[in-house]
Amino acid sequence: MIHVTRITIGIAVVGAFALAVATTTTLPSPNDLITKAKDSGLESIPAGKALTQYQQQKLKETGIASGYSPLLTKEQIELGKKLYFDPRLSSSNLISCNTCHNLGLAGTDVVPAAIGHKWAANTQNLNSPTVLNSVFNDVQFWDGRAHHLGDQAQGPIENPVEMSAPSKLAVEKIVSIPEYTQEFKKAYGEKVKIDFKLIADTIALYEMTLVTPSRYDKFLNGDTKALTKAEQDGLDTFIEKGCTSCHAGINLGGSMQAFSVVDTYKFEKIGGFKGDKDGLVKTPTLRNIMQTAPYFHNGQYWEITDAIKEMGRIQLGITITDKEAQSIATFFKSLDGQMPSVTYPLLPPVSSKTPKPTF
Numbered sequence: 246m247i248h249v250t251r252i253t254i255g256i257a258v259v260g261a262f263a264l265a266v267a268t269t270t271t272l273p274s275p276n277d278l279i280t281k282a283k284d285s286g287l288e289s290i291p292a293g294k295a296l297t298q299y300q301q302q303k304l305k306e307t308g309i310a311s312g313y314s315p316l317l318t319k320e321q322i323e324l325g326k327k328l329y330f331d332p333r334l335s336s337s338n339l340i341s342c343n344t345c346h347n348l349g350l351a352g353t354d355v356v357p358a359a360i361g362h363k364w365a366a367n368t369q370n371l372n373s374p375t376v377l378n379s380v381f382n383d384v385q386f387w388d389g390r391a392h393h394l395g396d397q398a399q400g401p402i403e404n405p406v407e408m409s410a411p412s413k414l415a416v417e418k419i420v421s422i423p424e425y426t427q428e429f430k431k432a433y434g435e436k437v438k439i440d441f442k443l444i445a446d447t448i449a450l451y452e453m454t455l456v457t458p459s460r461y462d463k464f465l466n467g468d469t470k471a472l473t474k475a476e477q478d479g480l481d482t483f484i485e486k487g488c489t490s491c492h493a494g495i496n497l498g499g500s501m502q503a504f505s506v507v508d509t510y511k512f513e514k515i516g517g518f519k520g521d522k523d524g525l526v527k528t529p530t531l532r533n534i535m536q537t538a539p540y541f542h543n544g545q546y547w548e549i550t551d552a553i554k555e556m557g558r559i560q561l562g563i564t565i566t567d568k569e570a571q572s573i574a575t576f577f578k579s580l581d582g583q584m585p586s587v588t589y590p591l592l593p594p595v596s597s598k599t600p601k602p603t604f
């Protein structure tokens with residue numbers, strides 16, 4: 246068996262003397278690393294039937310589109326996709342979910358703070374998290390205020406600095422488009438009641454399909470060659486440093502955790518976001534992290550290695566060297582997943598009854 250040796254040099258300053266202490270740690274064998282990763286709470290994305298079961302379980306727990314069955318049908322998902330891409334759900338007819346969660350850009354917008362209605366920035370300078378894999382989050386939003394995707398999707402439609410369409414207007418617009426009414430009937434049956442909740446829930450059904458399995462999942466599932474030695478080394482560093490105490494589960498994140506645990510976040514003043522009432526923040530997923538800069542709730546870091554070092558400093562009270570940060574970043578590359586294939590949907594035309602855009 247081949248063991249790769251990693252050398253960590255720690256310098257302890259004692260009085261006037263500086264002692265160099267060299268310790269060697271050994272990279273576990275691939276199979277041992279898989280066990281170690283699982284013991285640290287890391288999980289792969291469920292595949293095939295297991296994914297369907299996971300989605301159906303989530304639907305049961307959350308009440309998304311409750312009262313209708315079956316759920317997650319092709320018709321519902323296709324309709325949810327149209328609504329996701331439809332800017333007419335905004336009062337200006339210009340902003341869709343895809344504006345800020347661009348599926349061609351790993352579900353993000355590549356700006357520090359989201360920009361919405363009338364070019365207004367998020368009032369707390371909040372960055373748009375990716376929608377990819379959001380089905381695996383325990384809670385949604387940086388302060389975790391939404392418990393599921395259906396609940397979540399109502400927020401941005403109404404938010405004055407996002408899509409700025411009061412629920413009544415959003416429903417009027419959809420119902421005024423004859424093809425949409427037809428498609429809701431096809432998706433849920435003739436008796437469907439097209440209300441604001443069902444519109445948001447239908448978008449949520451589409452979002453539930455946006456999952457991105459990666460080489461990292463293959464590795465966790467036992468394909469020991471799926472990660473290079475350098476990536477395995479990075480995964481081991483990630484675990485050894487203690488990152489998995491918060492970045493675990495299927496999403497390597499998704500749960501509420503303390504922020505600025507041992508030191509203060511360097512850019513805490515920008516936007517004034519303080520987390521939930523207990524100061525907790527939703528730990529972002531690290532899946533596709535190499536594609537979702539800028540980082541942190543107010544998008545102040547563009548370099549992943551800087552973000553990694555900041556995490557060590559403020560969350561763990563440790564100094565992460567350039568080499569270690571690089572190693573973790575090498576591992577992060579393996580979290581780039583297979584993107585859902587998205588064909589841009591053709592959206593049905595407005596009718597004379599459709600409310601006109603307002604700015």
Ligand code: HEC
Pocket residue numbers: 329340341342343344345346359360361362367371372373374375376379382384385386387388394397398399401402406407408448527
């Ligand atoms: C103007 C930009 C903008 C638009 C438009 C927008 N969002 Fe967001 N989205 C954000 C921001 C910013 C956040 C974080 C806000 C917060 O935490 O308070 C967010 C959060 C989310 C989250 C939570 C993800 C997580 O990890 O916590 C989901 C899911 C989401 N949006 C889906 C949607 C959907 C669906 C739509 C369309 C109905 C939409 N967004 C429209 C900017 C936007």
Ligand code: HEC
Pocket residue numbers: 483486487488489490491492502503504506526527528529530534537539540541542543552553556557560561565573
């Ligand atoms: C105590 C819990 C905790 C620990 C430990 C922790 N993190 Fe985090 N991490 C968070 C939270 C919470 C956030 C979101 C903070 C914010 O933006 O307000 C975050 C954000 C991040 C981000 C930015 C993600 C994005 O999309 O903006 C990266 C990258 C990251 N962490 C990597 C790491 C690494 C690497 C380690 C180990 C060195 C680590 N974290 C340790 C909780 C933790």
